[in-house]
Amino acid sequence: MTRTENPLNSLDDWEDDLLRRYPEASETGKSKQTEEFRSYVDAPDHVKEFYRLNHLQQTVEVNQQKRDEFLQFKKRRMSIWEAMEFLNTLVDDSDPDTSLSQIEHLMQTAEAIRADGHSRWFVLTGLIHDLGKILCLFDEPQWCVTGDTFPVGCRFDLSIVYHDFFRGNPDYHNPDYNSQFGIYEPNCGLRNVMLSWGHDEYMYNVCKPYLPDAGLAMIRYHSFYPWHNEGAYEYLMDDYDRQMLEYVKLFNPYDLYSKSDEPPDVEALRPYYEELISEYFPPRLDW
Numbered sequence: 001m002t003r004t005e006n007p008l009n010s011l012d013d014w015e016d017d018l019l020r021r022y023p024e025a026s027e028t029g030k031s032k033q034t035e036e037f038r039s040y041v042d043a044p045d046h047v048k049e050f051y052r053l054n055h056l057q058q059t060v061e062v063n064q065q066k067r068d069e070f071l072q073f074k075k076r077r078m079s080i081w082e083a084m085e086f087l088n089t090l091v092d093d094s095d096p097d098t099s100l101s102q103i104e105h106l107m108q109t110a111e112a113i114r115a116d117g118h119s120r121w122f123v124l125t126g127l128i129h130d131l132g133k134i135l136c137l138f139d140e141p142q143w144c145v146t147g148d149t150f151p152v153g154c155r156f157d158l159s160i161v162y163h164d165f166f167r168g169n170p171d172y173h174n175p176d177y178n179s180q181f182g183i184y185e186p187n188c189g190l191r192n193v194m195l196s197w198g199h200d201e202y203m204y205n206v207c208k209p210y211l212p213d214a215g216l217a218m219i220r221y222h223s224f225y226p227w228h229n230e231g232a233y234e235y236l237m238d239d240y241d242r243q244m245l246e247y248v249k250l251f252n253p254y255d256l257y258s259k260s261d262e263p264p265d266v267e268a269l270r271p272y273y274e275e276l277i278s279e280y281f282p283p284r285l286d287w
């Protein structure tokens with residue numbers, strides 16, 4: 001895949017940009033004060049280019065194609081642990097000395113949740129929430145794997161980062177898709193809404209038969225910043241979503257949890273996590 005298609009040095013570049021945009025969001029117990037004024041500072045050029053490619057190409061049509069391709073789960077059959085090791089083979093151009101490996105990020109998230117005494121399913125959710133990034137290893141471009149997510153098929157909310165780039169998206173000009181509700185009914189529930197395609201949506205579908213609803217919501221919506229951090233799309237939500245939003249907000253700081261801390265000892269922790277995985281997942285599953 002060319003550099004033009006994949007402007008990020010590493011998938012972490014987008015997550016670093018989240019920390020820049022939401023500096024307080026990585027602290028548990030604090031959430032964004034919506035009334036607070038913040039002057040917006042541009043992202044670095046390569047990250048901006050990533051947002052541009054994402055906003056240009058995330059359409060209803062592309063979304064449908066990706067679902068048709070990936071939600072058949074015909075790519076691989078492997079255990080959760082094998083998927084973690086597979087994800088770890090993702091080679092980024094970023095400096096290996098300063099960034100955690102993918103397994104380390106997953107384990108660090110899970111360990112922070114565990115340290116706060118949360119339920120086992122919650123710890124497990126932290127462990128696997130980013131496993132959908134294996135889409136990169138199926139040769140998917142970065143704009144189709146990571147970045148903020150948002151509904152497609154209705155008007156792109158103004159709170160979505162670099163909203164202007166949507167002007168280049170064909171759906172922006174399509175009257176079927178560019179009204180407030182587009183193809184949806186008011187308060188139809190986010191379960192019935194197509195979110196832009198990426199590692200979140202893919203992993204949510206992989207986990208659907210196995211995790212409790214709150215864990216599934218944490219996975220599906222963890223990059224849906226316009227919703228869980230900006231308060232947008234109230235008009236598509238139902239009561240169930242309002243319950244799930246609380247869980248997603250609870251999860252968010254752990255995802256952004258300082259990545260500069262000491263890396264976890266993966267081998268020492270492995271037996272604990274293997275057991276936890278086996279409590280919820282079968283030995284092998286389809287990806």
Ligand SMILES: [Fe+2]
Pocket residue numbers: 129130199222223
């Ligand atoms: Fe993620």
Ligand SMILES: [Fe+2]
Pocket residue numbers: 129130255
């Ligand atoms: Fe993450």
